[in-house]
Amino acid sequence: MTTPNQLQLERGTTIFGKWQKQKYVVERLLGEGANGQVYLVHHKREQYALKIGFDVVDLQAEANVLRMIAKQQPELYIQLLDVDDVQLPTGESHPFYIMRFVEGVTVTQFLQQQSVDWFPLIGLHLLEKLSKLHQIGWIFGDVKADNILVSKYGKAELVDYGGATEFGKSVRQFTEIYDRGYWNAGSRSADFKYDLFSFAVLAVQLLEPEKLNAITKQSLPQNRSISNLLDIAENNGQLKQVAPWLHKALHGQFVHSEESLALWRSLLRQHHRKKVAVNRLPLWLKGLAAISGAMLAGATFIWFIGL
Ligand SMILES: Nc1ncnc2c1ncn2[C@@H]1O[C@H](COP(=O)(O)OP(=O)(O)OP(=O)(O)O)[C@@H](O)[C@H]1O
Numbered sequence: 001m002t003t004p005n006q007l008q009l010e011r012g013t014t015i016f017g018k019w020q021k022q023k024y025v026v027e028r029l030l031g032e033g034a035n036g037q038v039y040l041v042h043h044k045r046e047q048y049a050l051k052i053g054f055d056v057v058d059l060q061a062e063a064n065v066l067r068m069i070a071k072q073q074p075e076l077y078i079q080l081l082d083v084d085d086v087q088l089p090t091g092e093s094h095p096f097y098i099m100r101f102v103e104g105v106t107v108t109q110f111l112q113q114q115s116v117d118w119f120p121l122i123g124l125h126l127l128e129k130l131s132k133l134h135q136i137g138w139i140f141g142d143v144k145a146d147n148i149l150v151s152k153y154g155k156a157e158l159v160d161y162g163g164a165t166e167f168g169k170s171v172r173q174f175t176e177i178y179d180r181g182y183w184n185a186g187s188r189s190a191d192f193k194y195d196l197f198s199f200a201v202l203a204v205q206l207l208e209p210e211k212l213n214a215i216t217k218q219s220l221p222q223n224r225s226i227s228n229l230l231d232i233a234e235n236n237g238q239l240k241q242v243a244p245w246l247h248k249a250l251h252g253q254f255v256h257s258e259e260s261l262a263l264w265r266s267l268l269r270q271h272h273r274k275k276v277a278v279n280r281l282p283l284w285l286k287g288l289a290a291i292s293g294a295m296l297a298g299a300t301f302i303w304f305i306g307l
Helices: 056-072 107-113 116-135 192-207 209-218 226-234 237-241 243-250 257-280 283-306
Strands: 014-016 023-032 036-043 046-053 080-087 093-100 148-151 155-158
Touching: 023 046, 046 056, 056 080, 056 093, 107 116, 107 148, 107 192, 116 148, 116 155, 116 192, 116 237, 116 257, 192 209, 192 226, 192 237, 192 243, 192 257, 209 226, 226 237, 226 243, 237 243, 243 257
Parallel strands: none
Antiparallel strands: 014 023, 023 036, 036 046, 046 093, 080 093, 148 155
């Protein structure tokens, strides 16, 4: 049996479905993970993503989840076009399914290529998607950088619904550092707060990767806690802007998903207003503001050491 890292479909390979008799032509590999490989393919002049797996039961379960969510929440634009098996020239049979091709690069690459200033807007798009999923009683489960693709203008999409789980069930698939249990902050039972927690860890990871890495490497499992994450956030300008949101998400204090979305939006608006106000100041006033800022910092320092 071929193992995940042995399978390699060359450009131009034709995938012919055993049962549905549809034909797909491979363009290139989009990505791979523990459950399979995802290829860009074309079919009747349209581009799609084809996920080919190694375990029939796992892939079928994933396809069933996609089908269910697509039906219940059309606003997520999930498409499941075909589910079938293919017999490769090696004689081996593999299950596959066809879904919408999501354009973009991973969120980590996007922030590196553009700027971390895009993070609040990308975060908003993601929270909107998560909230749509929560509305129908499902969580995404495996919120992590590799499962977020970002295209032009910071438009973010979730890929890999393999971890999607109905409220109340045990989370089907998760990645350690984004997991609430890993931080001794709650169970692995699916509720909307689970996704929001992972999103908060993701925020810290995207903006302070080294500091987060140091904590996960150095601290003993029993000593890991959300205060480690909040301490990092306090000392980062971008994270500080959304600190009230991170605090609530990490403590599991949001009452529903829409509340979290509304808070993120209002923090974004506040930040935007501040930026606009500073940009509108005449140059001489900006200088004065900078000087008074420095004076304020100095005064605060003197006040501190005087105590
Ligand atoms: N619909 C899609 N459009 C474009 N790229 C995709 C799509 N689905 C998946 N990918 C790419 O393929 C990669 C691997 O896919 P996926 O995460 O589904 O595999 P996996 O085996 O379930 O991975 P993991 O082990 O992380 O769970 C993704 O990280 C993403 O880069």
